[in-house]
Amino acid sequence: MVPHLTRxxxxxxxxxxxxxxxxxxxxELPAKARPILKLIRANPAAWSSREKRNPLKLKQALEDMGPLAIKMGQLLSTRRDLIAPEILSQLTLLQxxxxxxxxxxxxxRISDAxxxxxxxxxxxxDEQPLAAASIAQVHTAALHDGREVVVxxxxxxxxKQILRDFEILTWLGGWLEQRLEAARALHISExxxxxxxxxxNELDLSIEADNTRRMRHYFTGSSMMYVPEVYMDSTDVMVAERITGVPISDTATFDRLGMDRADLAEKGLTIFFTQVFRDNFFHADMHxxxxFVExxxxxSPRYIALDCAIMGELSKADQMTVARMLLAVMNSDFMQLIQIVHQAGWIPPDTxxxxxxxxMRRTVGPMVSKPMDQLDFAGILLQIMDIARRFRLEIPPQLMLLLKTLVHVEGLGTDLYPQLDIWKLAKPILTEWVKQQMNPAKNLKELGQQIPDLLLGAQDLPSMLIDSVNGLKNQAVWHDRQIRELQTLRLQVAQQQRRNWIFGSIFIFLLSLAMITPIFIGIIFYILAALVAIWRVMN
Structure with missing residues (x-):
């Protein structure tokens, strides 16, 4: 049944x-999507609506739909290459x-917290909010020592709203997986x-506070990015240092101040790869x-990291796989790319x-040879998803957050400096990182750091072996007991079947005699009663 039909x-x-x-x-819509328009017009609310010419109708509709709809609008707001300007101007307001x-x-809420x-x-x-977004709103204030803060x-x-809407999404994901192979390959439900x-996690501001402190630690003294200090936090409230800057989308201010947009774009990309590979802790909500930019x-402007609520991390194996895949694409070595994907276990053995x-060469190849302003990154991503469906590739869910972040980064980069050569900048960073991971000295050092844990674990090895042997022994005893019980049960069933056959045969024989002559009816009655009594005793 569809959950929350009312919703x-x-x-x-x-x-x-x-x-x-x-x-x-x-x-302008695909043919399969056009029935949605008819469905919207079929609702009685459309018949008397006066919102047809409202220039902010999309923004206001997403606000009324709730936080998840606003989040979707924020994601789309970075895609100036895909969204019409009149729609984009509304989505940008949702940031x-x-x-x-x-x-x-x-x-x-602040006093309670x-x-x-x-x-x-x-x-x-200050009672007037500085900003309001999908999850929270921000007020400016000052501490008693004069420090300016944001609350x-x-x-x-x-x-409650988010849990309700995710129940609907969960149902929809299951429904799609039952009907579409692509949905199953992408693990939509997961x-x-x-x-x-x-x-x-984003609703818990104490988690965001911890993430901000961790990010601040990684970039302390950095000439590329500044992370504000957190002063107080709780589940519902966070008080942090107030910063001075403008959003990354404010290119007019950059031009007015004479900032080098190419240098700024290169810094942003370097920060992203540093987060993913050096720190393995990347900002995953980069609208x-x-x-912001100072x-x-x-x-020499620096980036300012705000709203560290949604952060991503990869396992070491996934880090290495992603780095090697990107290098294979940059080198146009697509057989190497497939081998890496195969080693990661993402494709079936008979592929x-x-x-x-x-x-992959046909789809991904153009990414290396064209500047960002000529690339349709989202379109290429959709083609890759179609290839994944046709070749039954298994895309791990933990990488989908990274893909979402890449969509953000590419959208911001296209807006800031369309001629940025992403591959020229990324290749030396990735090559150096892979060399460091493959460095024997580094691997020996990591092994040396693990020796105390290995030695401590070795002390438990004898008891673990004894427990394993005892477990196998107990399992063997349990199997023997189960076999004996099954044999006994089979014998009892066979005996019961023989008794039922004997009594059934006698009953049919006596009944046939009774049908031949009525004189046997009384005798048969007593015999049947005796047989029933004996049967009950035996059972």
């Missing part, structure tokens, strides 16, 4: 009320200009559950509302590897 009807009503069917002409909640509610009055916590608290407060009742965990020193290599 689905509500989403249908919102789409109809804001006339989302009028956003894109029907002839930090979502409808705020009441300031009295925010004040109450820190068990103190606002006057005790702050010298000044981030989560929205009330948001957890991806939804992982994203659910990520979003629920323009979360990535304006205090236009000649036509030559055919797969040809498809």
């Amino acid at each position: 689905l009807l509500e989403l249908w009503r919102i789409a109809a009320h804001y006339r989302l069917d009028t956003l894109i002409p029907a002839d 930090d200009q979502v409808k705020p909640f009441a300031v009295d509610v925010a004040k109450a 820190f068990k103190a009055d606002l006057n005790t916590l702050f010298q000044r608290f 981030k407060v989560t929205r009330p009742e948001i957890r 991806i939804i559950q992982e994203y659910r965990a990520v979003i629920l 323009p509302g979360n990535v 304006t205090l020193n236009p000649q 036509d590897q030559d055919g797969l290599a040809r498809e």
Whole structure:
């Protein structure tokens, strides 16, 4: 049964009320998607709606639909190459200009979080929100020692809304996996559950505070990025250092201040690869509302990392696989690419590897030879997904967050400096990282660091062997007992079948005599009664 049918009807009503069917002409949509427009128009809310000409109807509709819809809008807001300007202008507002909640509610949540009055916590608290997004809103304030801060407060009742919508997504993911091979290959249900965990973690601002401190530690003293200091935190509130800067999308300010946009784009890409490979801790929600640039020193600007709620990490094996795959693509060695994918266990053993290599060369090859402004990264990604479906590739869910981040990074890079040669910059970084991982001295050093753990584990080896032998012995005894019980049960069943056959034969014989002559009826009655009594005793 469809979960939360009432919620689905509500989403249908919102789409109809804001006339989302009028956003894109029907002839610009794929044929299979056009029935959606008819479905929206069929709702009675569309018949009397006056929102058809509302220039902010998409933004307001996504706000009414809730946090997950806003998150989707934020992701799409980075794709200036795919989204029409009039739609993009609405989605951009979702980065930090979502409808705020009441300031009295925010004040109450802050006081409850820190068990103190606002006057005790702050010298000044500004009631007008500085920004409002899908999960929380931000107010400016000052501590009693004069430090300027921002106070981030989560929205009330948001957890309940997100859990409800994820139940619908979970059902939809299962429904797709039952019907589409591509959905099964991509592990849609697992991806939804992982994203659910990520979003629920984002609701806990103490996790974001810990992530921010960790990121700040990695980039302490960096000339490329600055991470604000966190002063206070709880589950629902975080108080952090206020920074001065502009969003990464504010290219007009960069030009006005004379910033080198090419240098800024290269810094951003270097930061991304540093996070993924050096730190194995990357920002996975890089829309323009979360990535700022300092304006205090236009000649050598730094990035400012905000909203470290959604962070990604890869296993060592996945790190090495991703690095080797990227290097294979940069070298146009697609047979090597397929071998790496095969070694990672992502393709079935009977796959036509030559055919797969040809498809990857045709699809991915243009990525190396063209500048970013001529690439349709999202389109290439969709083609790769189609190849994964046709060749039954198993794409690990833990890499989907990295792919989502790559979509963000590529979108931001295209906007900032379209001529950026991503491969020329990335190749030396990846080559050096792979060399370091393959360095025998480094591997011996890591092995040496593990020796104490190995020695401690060796002390437990005899008892583990004894436990294993005893386990096997007990298992053998249990199997013998099970076999004896099965043999006894089979003997009892055979005896019962013989008794049933004997008594059944006697019953049929006596019954046939009774049918021949009535004189035997009384005798047969007593015989049958005696037989029933004997049968009950024997059973």
